[in-house]
Amino acid sequence: MSSTGGTRRLLDPRLRILIENNVKKNHRSFIVLVGDRSRDRIPGLYYLLSHARDKLNSRRSVLWCYKKDLGFSSHRKKREQKAKQNQKLGKPNDDEFDLFINSADVRYTYYKETEKILGQTFEMCILQDFEAITPNLLARTIETVEGGGLVILMLKTMNSLKQLYSMTMDVHSRYRSTTGGSVVARFNERFILSLASCSDCLILDDELNVLPISRGKDIVPLDEDEMESAEGRTVEKELNDLKSSVEDKLSSDLVKLTKTVDQAQALLTFISTLQEKTLTSTVTLTAARGRGKSAALGLAVASAIAHGYSNIFITSPSPENLKTFWAFVGDGLKALGYVINVDYDAMESVSPEVGKGVIVRVNVWKTHRQTIQWIQPQDAHVLGQAELVIIDEAAAIPLPLVKNLLGPYLVFMASTINGYEGTGRSLSLKLVQQLRENTRPTISKAPAADESAALTSLSGTHSKKGGGALSGVASKARTLKEIQLHVPIRYSSGDQVEKWLNGLLCLDASSLPRSTIYSGSPKDCQLFSVSRDTLFSYHPASELFLQRMIALYVASHYKNQPNDLQLMSDAPQHRLFVLLPPIADDENVLPDPIAVVQVVMEGLISKEAILDSLSRGLRAGGDMIPWLVSQQFQENKFAQLSGARVIRIAVHPDYTRMGFGARTLEALNAFYSGEYLNLDEVPQSNPSVSFEKAAKVSKNANLYEESLGLRDVTTMPPLLQRLTEIQPPSLDYLGVSYGLTPSLLKFWKRAGYIPLYVRQTPSDLTGEFTCVMLRGIGTGEGPGKSPYVDWLTEFAKDFRARFISLLSYRFREFGSVLGLQVLEAANGGTRDPDGHELESKELAVLISSFDIKRLESYANNMLDYHVILDLLPTLAGLYFKRRLIAPKSESDATADGSARERTVKLSSLQRAMLLAMGLQRKTIEEAGEELSLQPNQVLAEFAKIIKKMCAVLQLIQRVAVVSDMPQIGKLSVDDVGPDGQLERMDEELEEAAKEVRRDLRAQYAADEEMADGPVVNNDKKARQREFINSLDLSQYAIGDSIDLSSAQSQVSKLTQGTNGTNLSSIISVKSNAAPIKRKAQAMEEEATDKNKKTRRGGGKKIKK
Template structure:
């Protein structure tokens, strides 16, 4: 049986939707004892053969036709008939539980200490919203002026505002005279009631606010939070304050997103109330907490089998299906299994129990679950389910403990023609969220043609959260799609295919309605298949889309997922920005430079970071600095090396265009404490952009980089940082000036390097070590000196040189020298005139005579030569 809703499940690459949800629905009708299936002639079909043994149910009623519960409610109304405003309002209650809830609410209202928190917990169809509406009407009658109501959407408050008006009727308030109802003009709210103005006593207002608008609660006296379980827990905590608070939560059903509200928040409120009640001071100043639970149904009779059948069919009451884990294995011992959806939705007893446990993990993990989500999981052709299980003991015939569930949607494989048409028309078809968003953000028509998987949901057992099972499941899933878990021989891999479904028209031709007996199919494939035994799809990436929070982003970042899109408009329900991240997988089909860990996604990731830094002072100005730092993930540690001209050459050109010499002088004055911060206020955004784009390789601490981000990119003041970083103003200013000093040091360094490169360089003298030892060097030097002295001595004793001191043997000269009695003088010197001049003259005459003869011969030779030439 195929439905119109299946058109939303089809994508370009996955067009065949299955009918597992309807098959399970029809099979469940056979198990519902209060259901009768007939044909158009009112013939009971074999599926409802149990109706033949129907018997009337005895009802315990008194003489007035009232049951025991109705009788107790009547007595309660009679007891409070004279109390105002409780008496008129309680007459609108349908059950005793609802009446007691209204009385409890009004007791807190009339107390007027504004220090109570009242929580109302119940299943679907118990009258929670009606009780809140009547309590709000009673608060108006008690004189409360400012009442704020919040819920995931104004549409959830339709019943609440309806019973506010019914309470006004019981209190004899007239519409248009005593109060006005204001409808919303927002087309998304579909003309839902958003305000009621009351004028009877004085100006009073009942105003709807969105859950994330907690800053509007400054003048509130009463805050009512309807369907609090559908609001994330941090948002609910932010709503609480020093005023009267009414909380309403659905403990099961698709309005509730999980048990985290009742298990965490209400437990904390109870503990705080219990601690404050221990002391006298605490009992006067602490908050009081009351919890109300409704068990009696208004929509169904007590024990109605239709309610239990509907809860089982749509997995509404699955919180009791979470079993205690018998053994907590280490994450490294756990394995990933593929869940066959044909077997899961076959309505067999064991598979039905496994389905209820899977949905229980979704509910416990704060996912909002509706019947549409269950049908999507069953029928969408691109969706697949995986579970993380501990070591399985096959000898025990029991279902294993589910530690983690992952729901995956295959996306991509979109034709280039479709991508170009989508960009030109500005229209994105349903499905394929990540490829279409990637195509829109980067105007890229190639990426949609790649194949990928989007993790739709990941839920961990509440008893073992933060134990590493979610991380192990994600790692195994990535390795599975990369082919690392598949055996080398693909012949041994069993490619499990889901059984094709038979259309209703084809089945109707084979059997008659009066003869057909519906029963679960047989010969189904195994429910669980180890991923090593299944051939994986060939994918290029894995992606995730989620509401941006610090914990979630850090989880995906830890597994090497990188963001490429963050929505600029936050969600009206949670106040969170939509974030999409992807992780490229190792695939031989894509060529990339391999320069970084992101592969082909690297250029797109850098482009996203640049765009995000530019938007930080606009759309993301109020984003927490820790989250912004995690998203940018700047490199804050650089090697302590002096900047070289080769590495900073490209930066110098852009640096000169951004910062003038006067800017550098201002920056120098600030770093030397000669000027105030306002003198360089215009330079901080420029330096911050350069740093977070990786163009300023300066090592900063995490705190210093955070201060730079808040001031330079988000444009916050030091006063704002005091509240955000929980530091004193002097500490923040100290961190900031250290950043500026490091920037100035780096910029001054590369500027100095550039100037040095233009100056002439001296030839560098290379100092090399001696090849001989010191002793040998000394010996060689001594020998060299001795040789030089020896050569000098030999030259000075040459006979030819000594001839200049020759004395001719003339006695007269000696006698003249020794004319003083023939004795030597006391100085020991005797002076005798040398005959050197005569000898030199005689020698010169001989040489000149020889040279003259030589010249005459040369002249004679030259003359004879001339004669010959002539």
Template structure:
């Protein structure tokens, strides 16, 4: 029976150039046997089948659920996803994306009626201490099961309890689809190069759709400085392939092409296509007859030299991590940023220093939200020196446009989630918006509410993924709150309960054990060596997002005020309240100001940059009780003391405006205790003939105090104190960065900056010493 269902699904999928899903629900061992029967009936080679499972020993290509990213960029006739023991939503998204047109996704699941109530190893990861796995709900799987039972193109077979029991076909998955919208890639004529094309004809013949050829044509502009290209598409449209062909063509012409993406695996297709083009041109001498996409027997786990391709003309295609690529962009001839929507705007701005640049982004998908990229970065790109060309790819490469499995995956994983349209919220007023809890049961019952709330989170953050949808619906430590205007979600906050951990757990954290979900207590305990830090109860803002049409209108601040009012202060009855609110985020001056205005104060700045964002991460607290106040006080003092020396070490390259904002957000009391000798040096440098170099420690203590308390100095003077006094940069570098006419002018400016500082912090001795020079 399984073979018959599979052949019928496969036949319709092939005729329509679409994909289908086969659900084998029931006992795991029976499901594995049935999956083998299904694959055998497909008549495909074992090498074209992958299985994602916690088990081993299959004859197919194997992947673990947490490593399903290895499927990105792959094309498979069938993918088997074992949903027993550890069902990871991200793995479902990767598995769907790897199935070729005419292929099958085979899901091995528990009985569908039972599945939402079953807890597995993924649920263990949602059971954040002090919660247990019994506190995790099954709403995500309840919703998923509903889509499996109702969406077109999905066959469901309920397996018997043993071989004596008959299997039951609940759905046959057939849609009645006719032939697909386009022929198979191998049966069509490849696009031809435009008459005046500058890229090799080989590159155009390697394109699989007219959309790809149009994108490749736009990429030709990268050969000229001052050009920018933006390529947008849904998943599976071939934007990375087109970028790879363009990179290879540019390198064949001698260009140095810098490629980046959130991780190298996201750019693997770029390098595969670039390598194919370079090798084909070398083999054919530029003729390139017969070039096409290579088969799936290639090694997709690119590494080593595959990250730095060279051409006979002296060109190259090389990969760097996002932060490193942004720093090196000006040195390359062209930069290509793949999955650009997955990178923060602050990091993307670094690529505006490149002579020519391309940004490729997924409009809907877990790699990043194209809408967020468009809204937040497009204006800055248009205001730059670049002439911008836009291309959108709509035609799928590997399956027909109306493929039902693509529509199902988008709905089940909310890959197409988006905020309300601009017109629906344009007239929203912050004072009229209603504050409401986004109860998971309400989200489960209202698809529009769920899509708008999750869509805001996707658009606002570069790492929102299907696993986060499961956390939103099922994790016991998470709560969500929103502002709603005229029935539309205009702002949303995702909040995590942390702390309140017992002594044994705290001791384990202090000794190096990792405790899931308690990000702030973990950092304060394990990194900053405070064993008592996980005892107070906190509520961390995991993410907060405002509709892009309403930014800077006060909605985010209003939402935080409501959260503080609901969860802070005295609690009714015996309910245990919070000791503090917290937040951790990639630090920018603007965000520092936002959180400081909301009453948060800094306790930590990471010592390394985030690889994807290129930013240092800050942790800030807002105390609500004495216990929360004590936690803030001791860590504010520790932060103050760390930064005195850390700014000339691990934080030597932190942006001076980030340093200024971080120090201003420090609530640690200022302490200045200089000797008379040190005061002589400071006073002498400020109003007399003394020199800064004679007492650098004294100057550092005073600079730290002045920046924490603020008020006396101009912004340029504060930046000068950061760069020279606290970060110890060379005089010439500081003078150049801060636009002083000379190094000597920069040195005089240091003295001038200390005049009001001496006035504020000087002892009687210091003020008397100053009078000696002023009176003279």
């Protein structure tokens, strides 16, 4: 019976039968209430649940989740004060809702704080404010309800449930961008239709009347014979047999507290690891929710206390997540004979930040002092004396923090891996895989476990540089044991609410079906566009295809969470594509996707919005790459371009590393380049009905008469559409953002993508650095072949220079090989570096002549490497900026003189070594450890690097000397020595002597003409010719042992001092030839005197 305004009405019997049946089966019931007065129906449902459990007098735990406003006061004292006031005024206090609040143990929590309820169990869960609910919140809250419990969802008054199809959810604000596009609530349609298919769900109005969508459900009472199935009796017998087979009393006392065979085997594995006492073991316990992970950890800690472990630490996202753990620690200690307040006590927190009344420490003193201490996940530095560390709900802790918690002690780790927390797959795919690689084969002393426990001991080799996962771990290799729990404990197997939730959120998609093997070439596969209107229509064929797509995501991508499903369905700018093997047109079988790619359209932002955001240092939501590039490069035109960002690309595990991923990206680029478009195949009319029209509510809609169901298949667009039938949007680039790893960088580099940004802080979730890469669309000679465009080249150059400078800061954490891969990928976006050669003037500023002498001496094994260590950053910067290029010389005239050919040639090992020591400023030992080389091997390669670089620097100097000495004649590089000194001086001086002869002949000829006028006697010419021929040129002779050092020094000083301008060509040379009296000088003086006398005697007198 139900009461409304003092009148009592008969309830639909199916509601009572549903709750009673599920209490008997230990399953959960799901009730949806539609109407503004839904809150008033909560007490009646609570009392139905209490009556079914035969515990009318007990206080039941209730979880009430809401957005902001609860709608009533949850303060108990205020409610009591109001009741007293009503009593004084003579008003009755028979409000059912007040009685419910006072009699139940209600836990109120905001949706944004639901992380605190992980690991806890409630008998009833109430969800209000439907617009604030997300898939993550659904999974997190519903799974806290135990078997026989009740899940209640409250909706507001509406004329039709179709109004939910167009309801604006709070999360939709994140999907909008400046380019517009309406959000379509496809997920809500699928959610409502899925509720109709859940056999343990009833949709009622606020008068508890069953609505038409649930009216067809036939719910009848269970027979007593159905209560205990043969399977249940078999499982119970196996558990009893296992409990009785344990001979050790300590283990036996604890195993008796377990509920399933899985849990008992997991506990025995924990106990056997504790008995080994090697402190080098890691045990991972993974399972879905409600399988008893926290209980098994609590019993294992009780066993550790009995085995004498003194320093035990437990960590979790919040201490409130450990209620189940602490409860089973107490149960385990009690089973082992420990008495609270006599042998141990529990300390509760008094800090409001941690949570008042929450247990954070247990002290045991029965045999000696032992402690069980809770710590925050970021407090790994306090584990110096730890002997056992427990990590509960590891999937909800960021991966870098989990890695830091591993060390030289026993580690027990429990985690939910089916995507509820978002990092579950990250844990299973990354951390556990790394642990496998860092373990060695061992002979396990644990008792043999059933296949359901999946106990394995895997092998590998320990590495000191395990990416942080095993930082601080002793050099001993560790043993890894993996346990999985499959049988639920919180509720019985076959729970329909769990089945519904797993189907709605694709949580069981990790069990990837075996695909039909395709053995053909990736080039024969075709890329198809997926219609989201059809994919999320809840049609059986669409559901099957959706499950297969999500299965590829789960198997290939580690960042999966239920919220991704709503993003994929509702976001307006997202597009889905699948790569399928060749299929015939008349084939009716739904093909298995080989690869799935999800992209989002970005860009086309107005110039005003860009300038406004850049001026204020802000950025709008969405359009990640346009805003990021605009901020990083302060370029406002880039955001006006149109692009597409690849969010995810997942390849079936059977086809990885076979070229199918590259084929998917190639086809995607070809599609957006317009290569696939065939106007003859584009349909002229579209007979399908859009989701917006199908979701429109008629004016005469009635909640009690409507019939919701699947949309007509003929009105829906085709699920898969060929790209030749679609007009592609006009794009300028394709981009991607991902967590930087060597394998992913190699994949995107091969696809023609160029890095433009690497975030300087690692992700809190995975510890990886975000990398953004771009490629152009449809540029180059071939259609869609070249990723280079002018603006991309300039961005790549700027990124390369910034990345080189940042390698000695936070990017010092990168391995040298990874840093080298990033630089090579950035160089792929720049053209040949002709015209950017290092000039001698710039070289003189960066490296002095003394520095070059040091480099030359080190290259000749005359100095220690510490002497030139200060020059490494400069040399490495010049090399990786591709400035260290040998200059052109006359000998290169007939050869290929491109800058790329004249660049210093270093091997891959030498480049990695130069980057590590020069740019990252790592020591010889650090570089050798990264490259698996001994220090002497590193020094040997290092000397080769310096020798090659020194040769280029010397050549640059030699060419500079040639170009700066034009008066000495035409010189070539071959005429200059390694230190800038001139060679073949004899030939040059001989040429100078010939010039002197010519000058003297011309000078004396001019003197004679001036003295004698235009007529010149033959005897005078004969005397002049005799005078010239009699000149002694031995003064210009230079012996073999001559000292040229002073002359060379003079040339160098003049060259450096004047930069080659107004340079005197006169040099001083010391000679061992004896000085002689020059006959020519005497003859010249004699002839001059005669001419003077002749002019005095024969000349006319001139009057002044």
